[in-house]
Amino acid sequence: MSDTLTQISLPIGGMTCASCVSHVEGALKGLPGTADVVVNLSTNKATLSYDPAKLAVKDMVHAVEDVGYLVMSSEITLDVHGMTCASCVEHVETALKDVPGVQETVVNLGLGTARVRYLPGAVSLSAMKRAVEDAGHKAKERSEGNDALDRERQARDDEIKHQGRNLLIAGIIGIIVMTATFYDMLGPLKAFIPVWLSYKWVIGLLTTPIVFGPGRQFFVNSWRGLKHGVTDMNLLYATGIGAAYGIAVINTLFPKAGFGGEGATFFESAALLATFIILGRWLEALTRGRTSEAIRKLMKLQPKVARVVRNGNEQEIPAEDVEIGDLLVVRPGESIAVDGEVAEGYSAVDESMLTGESLPVEKKRGDAVIGGTINKTGSFKFRATRIGKETALAQIIKLVEDAQASKAPIQKLADWVAGHFILGVHLLAVLVFVFWFFIGYPRFFDPNSSFILSPYKLGTIGVFGFSLLLSVTVLVISCPCAVGLATPSAMMAGTGKGAEFGVLFKGAEAIENTSKLQTIVFDKTGTLTKGQPSVTDVVTAKGLPWIEDQLLRLAAIAEKNSEHPLGEAIVRGAQDRLLGLVEPSSFDSMPGHGVVARAEGTEILLGNRKLMEARSVDFSALMGQAERLEADGKTVMLMALDGEAAGLIAVADTLKEHSVEAVRQLHKLGLEVAMITGDNRRTAEAIARKVGIDRVLAEVLPQDKAEEVKKLQAQGKRVAMVGDGVNDAPALAQADVGMAIGSGTDVAKETGDIILIKDDIRDVVVALEIGKATMRKVKQNLFWAFIYNSMGIPLAAGFFYPFAAVVISPELAGLMMAVSSITVTLNTLLLKGFRPSVGSHKRPHGQGRPQSQLAPASAD
Amino acid sequence: MEHEQLEKDIARKSALIYLPIAVGAALIFLATTSLNGNYPVVARVGGAVWVGLLGLIVAMPLVISAVKKQRQHG
Numbered sequence: 031m032s033d034t035l036t037q038i039s040l041p042i043g044g045m046t047c048a049s050c051v052s053h054v055e056g057a058l059k060g061l062p063g064t065a066d067v068v069v070n071l072s073t074n075k076a077t078l079s080y081d082p083a084k085l086a087v088k089d090m091v092h093a094v095e096d097v098g099y100l101v102m103s104s105e106i107t108l109d110v111h112g113m114t115c116a117s118c119v120e121h122v123e124t125a126l127k128d129v130p131g132v133q134e135t136v137v138n139l140g141l142g143t144a145r146v147r148y149l150p151g152a153v154s155l156s157a158m159k160r161a162v163e164d165a166g167h168k169a170k171e172r173s174e175g176n177d178a179l180d181r182e183r184q185a186r187d188d189e190i191k192h193q194g195r196n197l198l199i200a201g202i203i204g205i206i207v208m209t210a211t212f213y214d215m216l217g218p219l220k221a222f223i224p225v226w227l228s229y230k231w232v233i234g235l236l237t238t239p240i241v242f243g244p245g246r247q248f249f250v251n252s253w254r255g256l257k258h259g260v261t262d263m264n265l266l267y268a269t270g271i272g273a274a275y276g277i278a279v280i281n282t283l284f285p286k287a288g289f290g291g292e293g294a295t296f297f298e299s300a301a302l303l304a305t306f307i308i309l310g311r312w313l314e315a316l317t318r319g320r321t322s323e324a325i326r327k328l329m330k331l332q333p334k335v336a337r338v339v340r341n342g343n344e345q346e347i348p349a350e351d352v353e354i355g356d357l358l359v360v361r362p363g364e365s366i367a368v369d370g371e372v373a374e375g376y377s378a379v380d381e382s383m384l385t386g387e388s389l390p391v392e393k394k395r396g397d398a399v400i401g402g403t404i405n406k407t408g409s410f411k412f413r414a415t416r417i418g419k420e421t422a423l424a425q426i427i428k429l430v431e432d433a434q435a436s437k438a439p440i441q442k443l444a445d446w447v448a449g450h451f452i453l454g455v456h457l458l459a460v461l462v463f464v465f466w467f468f469i470g471y472p473r474f475f476d477p478n479s480s481f482i483l484s485p486y487k488l489g490t491i492g493v494f495g496f497s498l499l500l501s502v503t504v505l506v507i508s509c510p511c512a513v514g515l516a517t518p519s520a521m522m523a524g525t526g527k528g529a530e531f532g533v534l535f536k537g538a539e540a541i542e543n544t545s546k547l548q549t550i551v552f553d554k555t556g557t558l559t560k561g562q563p564s565v566t567d568v569v570t571a572k573g574l575p576w577i578e579d580q581l582l583r584l585a586a587i588a589e590k591n592s593e594h595p596l597g598e599a600i601v602r603g604a605q606d607r608l609l610g611l612v613e614p615s616s617f618d619s620m621p622g623h624g625v626v627a628r629a630e631g632t633e634i635l636l637g638n639r640k641l642m643e644a645r646s647v648d649f650s651a652l653m654g655q656a657e658r659l660e661a662d663g664k665t666v667m668l669m670a671l672d673g674e675a676a677g678l679i680a681v682a683d684t685l686k687e688h689s690v691e692a693v694r695q696l697h698k699l700g701l702e703v704a705m706i707t708g709d710n711r712r713t714a715e716a717i718a719r720k721v722g723i724d725r726v727l728a729e730v731l732p733q734d735k736a737e738e739v740k741k742l743q744a745q746g747k748r749v750a751m752v753g754d755g756v757n758d759a760p761a762l763a764q765a766d767v768g769m770a771i772g773s774g775t776d777v778a779k780e781t782g783d784i785i786l787i788k789d790d791i792r793d794v795v796v797a798l799e800i801g802k803a804t805m806r807k808v809k810q811n812l813f814w815a816f817i818y819n820s821m822g823i824p825l826a827a828g829f830f831y832p833f834a835a836v837v838i839s840p841e842l843a844g845l846m847m848a849v850s851s852i853t854v855t856l857n858t859l860l861l862k863g864f865r866p867s868v869g870s871h872k873r874p875h876g877q878g879r880p881q882s883q884l885a886p887a888s889a890d
Numbered sequence: 891m892e893h894e895q896l897e898k899d900i901a902r903k904s905a906l907i908y909l910p911i912a913v914g915a916a917l918i919f920l921a922t923t924s925l926n927g928n929y930p931v932v933a934r935v936g937g938a939v940w941v942g943l944l945g946l947i948v949a950m951p952l953v954i955s956a957v958k959k960q961r962q963h964g
Contacts, residue, residue, distance in 0.1 A: 494930075
């Protein structure tokens with residue numbers, strides 16, 4: 031094998047036989063630079079050697095896909111340490127994407143993670159780690175579970191402590207340096223300060239530990255990045271601090287060298303610049319720690335111990351040792367260890383920490399319980415049904431983690447801008463220097479002017495010193511430090527806020543898209559309604575001896591073996607009235623018409639007009655009432671006994687308790703509300719009037735729902751679809767935002783961008799409000815992040831100097847950058863106080879549920 | 891090892907490009923100061939060093955990226 035060839039092993043999907051093997055082999059052999067191609071059907075792998083100079087891994091992937099097979103990828107999450115800004119994010123992403131075999135990578139500054147989709151066999155973990163190290167950072171594979179929580183918290187604490195220590199050292203010495211620099215201006219306070227503190231060489235000695243101690247991180251990180259062709263914000267700081275310190279040292283040691291002399295040393299610039307930037311870093315570390323609190327809170331819910339009954343004895347074991355099928359005991363006040371089903375006992379369980387449901391939920395034999403929730407009143411035993419990564423809590427944590435690690439489109443733009451900004455800033459610094467050196471200084475310079483917050487008159491500095499300082503100030507003030515934090519910190523706070531209320535956003539893009547919605551489409555049955563029709567009216571024909579209960583009983587007997595929802599509703603109605611049912615002696619179903627049965631010597635006809643016409647039963651006396659019931663949106667069944675019109679039975683589905691309120695709130699948010707259903711138009715419009723729906727999409731077959739969503743999108747609308755995450759999956763996937771409602775706790779299998787755990791339709795409003803609030807926060811943060819730069823660059827570049835003889839100093843520029851980080855941090859933390867305007871959390875304790883409203887039974 | 895060798899090659903080739911760019915920028919600055927006005931030697935040399943340093947910082951990542959891409963596409 032040639033020295034230039036690299037061996038690779040690609041997992042191939044879709045191969046079933048030898049001819050598949052030959053197709054894949056042929057595709058790979060046809061690429062330039064390949065050799066020794068071997069495809070193995072039993073291992074589903076293609077192994078080959080290739081010349082990286084002639085062929086990229088992605089070319090191999092395309093070649094395999096072109097012949098109809100897949101190269102299977104895997105995902106891994108890396109913990110990346112040392113990222114401090116948006117350009118770090120861009121560089122780590124670029125470094126990982128450049129590794130052959132890596133297909134996609136998403137880096138999250140706030141979480142300190144890189145999620146990588148890669149081809150196993152084409153790239154190793156060590157290669158990925160090496161790439162991240164080459165970009166100037168450290169990486170390791172992220173661990174799962176409580177160990178991960180501990181490690182993550184430890185890493186965050188270490189970083190906060192590290193920057194805190196740096197800040198303490200730099201801050202204390204910086205104050206002394208500042209006091210010494212402004213010694214001449216202290217007036218009576220001079221009596222308390224030794225005069226030798228103001229000597230330049232003493233100030234230099236005090237500044238040196240700041241620059242080479244806490245400030246060393248900027249130089250080290252810059253050099254590491256530059257070596258590999260990456261530039262980041264550390265470089266801006268390093269050049270700024272280095273230049274100020276360098277000039278100060280020269281002016282102190284060689285005052286006649288021509289850089290401005292002893293009157294123009296800039297030690298305080300170097301010291302305070304370093305201090306303010308470290309302050310910004312410390313605040314960023316604190317912010318990152320706070321905004322991943324949502325995950326931490328969820329992880330803390332996981333109990334560490336469980337009480338199981340084994341061999342008839344109760345014993346406490348670590349929760350991770352529970353097995354499926356174990357019988358667990360829970361006492362009042364204890365946490366439930368894993369997901370399960372109640373086997374014995376009765377209690378009320380507080381599920382608010384996972385679902386947001388404010389009232390405790392009653393649990394009895396056969397009911398499901400969720401791991402991490404708290405048993406309130408009684409004791410009970412339950413069988414474990416899901417453990418480890420399969421539990422609802424684990425699934426929710428994963429979903430929230432994945433969402434927090436994802437990137438919204440707006441963030442991708444911000445990261446790209448920040449990443450490319452650094453070079454632009456250095457170019458600008460060169461232009462500013464050259465302009466003031468050759469043109470600005472001779473034309474505009476005023477020897478009596480000075481920097482803001484600096485004691486030096488600029489007259490002592492000279493052309494080089496003046497131009498250099500403006501150039502350095504431009505470098506520092508252009509730094510988009512807070513941009514890297516602006517979007518991810520708000521997104522993390524938003525996803526965490528959603529999780530508090532049982533609204534799980536599957537990604538940052540879901541939040542961004544939610545904020546832009548114009549139309550919400552609700553599936554009717556099971557979303558706006560409970561999905562369980564019930565008998566609403568029983569009308570007996572005048573002059574006949576039947577009473578309502580007798581009519582209903584006979585109808586239920588006729589429908590006893592029916593699987594039709596309307597038939598089931600009648601049977602339920604009769605059972606609710608405790609009417610005893612017997613088996614019919616005969617039964618015949620006529621699709622599209624109704625049923626014909628015989629019971630207790632009576633012939634029973636139950637169905638629609640078509641059935642009665644076919645059997646020549648005259649219903650003219652009851653038609654008026656039937657039509658009135660239908661106009662009310664109910665489904666009416668005609669009933670005849672022994673060939674005579676006996677009465678009517680009306681069935682309707684029940685609206686969910688908060689449907690009307692939810693639609694009203696959506697209107698307040700400026701959204702159009704639509705409903706999609708298989709019902710006929712008259713029935714659908716009746717429910718639409720009750721609920722306040724703007725647009726009715728009726729008589730839609732289940733398989734056509736996605737198409738209806740597409741039609742709305744074709745009208746230029748941004749559409750959300752709210753429905754069942756499993757049955758309505760195509761429509762949810764088609765929508766701009768799919769919301770799966772009432773998923774319960776099996777969130778993993780739900781299609782949709784947002785999972786609403788509770789079956790409370792008001793959570794749609796909650797999701798929208800959180801999405802809008804989060805995006806508002808993102809935009810505010812970006813504004814604050816960029817405003818300091820936008821205002822500061824003209825000032826720093828000396829734009830106003832010819833008019834106002836005002837220019838800002840490097841240390842003031844550093845302070846402004848720290849303030850921009852503070853502003854973004856504080857602004858994001860305000861999201862913690864956000865409360866949605868609706869939702870089950872707002873129900874006062876003890877208040878009963880509102881009365882249900884009726885809706886037509888569905889023909890879906 | 892192969893990866894390290896590749897990195898070294900890229901570093902070497904890139905340095906042969908960006909160093910002359912940076913030095914060139916510094917020399918152009920120096921030459922311009924000779925043509926315009928009476929600048930003290932310190933200002934001329936100091937300015938050239940600063941322009942050269944910033945030129946290096948601008949050129950290094952651009953050149954290294956370009957060389958890496960060129961190696962990847964052969």
